[in-house]
Amino acid sequence: MTHYLTEMDPEYDTERLGYNLAVEHRPAVIAVAERADDVVAAVREARRLGLGVAVLATGHGPSRSADGQLLITTSRMRGITIDPARRRARVEAGVRGGDLVRAAAAYGLAPLSGSSPEVGVVSYHLGGGLGLLGRSLGWAVDHVRAIDVVTADGVLRHVTPATEPDLFWALRGGGKGTLGVVTAIELDLHPISRLYGGGLHFSADRAEEALARWAEWTRSVPEEMGSSVLLIRMPDLPVLPEPLRGRYVVHVRFAYTGATADGERLVAPFRELGPVTDTVAEMPYSAIGTIHAEPTHPVAFHARNRMLRDLDAGAIAALLRHAGPDADAPYLLELRHLGGALARPAVEPSALGRRDGEFVLYVGAAADPADVPALRARYDELFTDIAPWATGGVCVNFLSGPDVGAAELASGYLPDDVARLAAIKLAYDPEHVFRTHHGLA
Numbered sequence: 369m370t371h372y373l374t375e376m377d378p379e380y381d382t383e384r385l386g387y388n389l390a391v392e393h394r395p396a397v398i399a400v401a402e403r404a405d406d407v408v409a410a411v412r413e414a415r416r417l418g419l420g421v422a423v424l425a426t427g428h429g430p431s432r433s434a435d436g437q438l439l440i441t442t443s444r445m446r447g448i449t450i451d452p453a454r455r456r457a458r459v460e461a462g463v464r465g466g467d468l469v470r471a472a473a474a475y476g477l478a479p480l481s482g483s484s485p486e487v488g489v490v491s492y493h494l495g496g497g498l499g500l501l502g503r504s505l506g507w508a509v510d511h512v513r514a515i516d517v518v519t520a521d522g523v524l525r526h527v528t529p530a531t532e533p534d535l536f537w538a539l540r541g542g543g544k545g546t547l548g549v550v551t552a553i554e555l556d557l558h559p560i561s562r563l564y565g566g567g568l569h570f571s572a573d574r575a576e577e578a579l580a581r582w583a584e585w586t587r588s589v590p591e592e593m594g595s596s597v598l599l600i601r602m603p604d605l606p607v608l609p610e611p612l613r614g615r616y617v618v619h620v621r622f623a624y625t626g627a628t629a630d631g632e633r634l635v636a637p638f639r640e641l642g643p644v645t646d647t648v649a650e651m652p653y654s655a656i657g658t659i660h661a662e663p664t665h666p667v668a669f670h671a672r673n674r675m676l677r678d679l680d681a682g683a684i685a686a687l688l689r690h691a692g693p694d695a696d697a698p699y700l701l702e703l704r705h706l707g708g709a710l711a712r713p714a715v716e717p718s719a720l721g722r723r724d725g726e727f728v729l730y731v732g733a734a735a736d737p738a739d740v741p742a743l744r745a746r747y748d749e750l751f752t753d754i755a756p757w758a759t760g761g762v763c764v765n766f767l768s769g770p771d772v773g774a775a776e777l778a779s780g781y782l783p784d785d786v787a788r789l790a791a792i793k794l795a796y797d798p799e800h801v802f803r804t805h806h807g808l809a
């Protein structure tokens with residue numbers, strides 16, 4: 369029997385909350401799913417009650433609130449099956465990145481993980497999946513082989529290129545909360561068990577040099593090298609080491625699958641700049657989550673992003689004007705290096721066809737509701753200044769929060785794909801049962 373909760377139940381409040389508290393769900397009913405059957409029953413129950421259906425896995429990428437709808441929580445669906453011979457994993461809807469990394473590592477295999485082990489594997493893939501090894505192996509969604517999904521008619525479908533080609537195409541890149549509730553995905557794993565990775569922190573007086581060196585260096589690094597840069601004023605917390613505590617720093621992160629000696633050569637130009645911390649070393653792939661070491665405590669987080677085609681001296685000056693050591697930016701700014709396999713078309717095409725960015729520019733901050741308008745204005749000022757270097761696109765997976773508009777979301781896709789996604793949405797969900805996620809039109 370599927371377990372349902374309403375406001376009258378004491379568990380209602382903990383069940384409706386996820387990591388990002390910027391979007392608070394007050395659903396009419398919560399369906400606590402433990403199996404695919406529960407999801408089928410919940411979608412049918414929502415139809416019977418005339419309610420919309422929303423999904424919550426971990427809450428790392430919420431869109432609009434599920435107020436008054438039926439919210440299906442998937443966090444108890446934690447099954448992982450590894451087939452080492454086929455190098456394949458079957459992953460249920462509530463599995464987090466770190467769980468899958470650990471399960472695959474037992475066989476010397478790896479999924480294409482993102483920066484945070486806390487993020488849900490299924491939704492990360494549905495939105496594209498920008499992993500730390502993406503430059504050599506592509507978007508994580510390119511490695512999805514099958515998807516089990518409950519569509520608006522309450523039917524559980526096993527979706528592959530052979531069974532439902534349109535749905536298979538659309539779910540991969542365009543499937544976050546819009547086309548059905550995915551109960552499990554099957555994906556390829558990779559024979560990777562180690563990395564040369566970690567990060568270097570630079571103090572404020574090295575910020576410009578570190579950023580400029582990184583931008584120049586990205587022009588020639590091999591595809592086996594993934595990297596990113598974070599500009600941030602660290603909180604004044606006693607748990608932080610003295611060189612970071614309360615200070616403005618630049619964090620340059622690396623994930624390299626080549627030989628350690630080559631990795632050391634590639635990282636050497638940064639070590640010459642005198643970092644204040646250095647964690648770059650040989651590590652097991654299972655430690656990949658320590659590279660970005662993102663916070664895990666729930667917060668109300670507001671983030672935006674833009675794809676950039678280049679990072680020349682003008683772009684760097686603009687970024688530092690807004691988020692350099694003297695700017696007092698109320699947000700953190702991150703740049704991830706794309707290119708390589710991330711810029712190439714997938715063997716099996718998906719909705720994630722727009723692949724023209726060389727960098728993702730991501731900005732984010734925890735903010736109280738009263739401060740959000742001012743924060744958004746600061747993001748807009750930055751994006752206006754950086755527009756000459758922008759592609760006009762966004763990274764779909766990094767879009768979250770209620771203020772993401774249809775045009776902004778559409779800019780993450782190729783124009784023809786936006787029309788195809790809308791047509792597939794209409795075919796599979798004509799009554800707009802899945803209405804919480806940002807719509808394309």
Ligand SMILES: Cc1cc2nc3c(=O)[nH]c(=O)nc-3n(C[C@H](O)[C@H](O)[C@H](O)COP(=O)(O)OP(=O)(O)OC[C@H]3O[C@@H](n4cnc5c(N)ncnc54)[C@H](O)[C@@H]3O)c2cc1C
Pocket residue numbers: 386423424425426427428429430431442461481482483484486487488489490491492494495496497498499500543544545546548549550551662765766768805
């Ligand atoms: C700290 C942090 C680090 C991140 N790092 C990366 C990264 O390195 N690379 C990257 O690509 N992205 C990254 N992201 C973005 C992240 O991948 C997306 O926000 C993703 O959608 C989060 O999924 P979730 O299940 O954890 O979160 P949730 O908020 O639970 O889900 C996000 C949305 O996905 C939909 N959804 C969830 N489960 C299902 C399902 N079973 N079926 C259908 N729809 C579903 C729902 O509409 C939901 O609103 C990061 C986000 C955070 C906060």
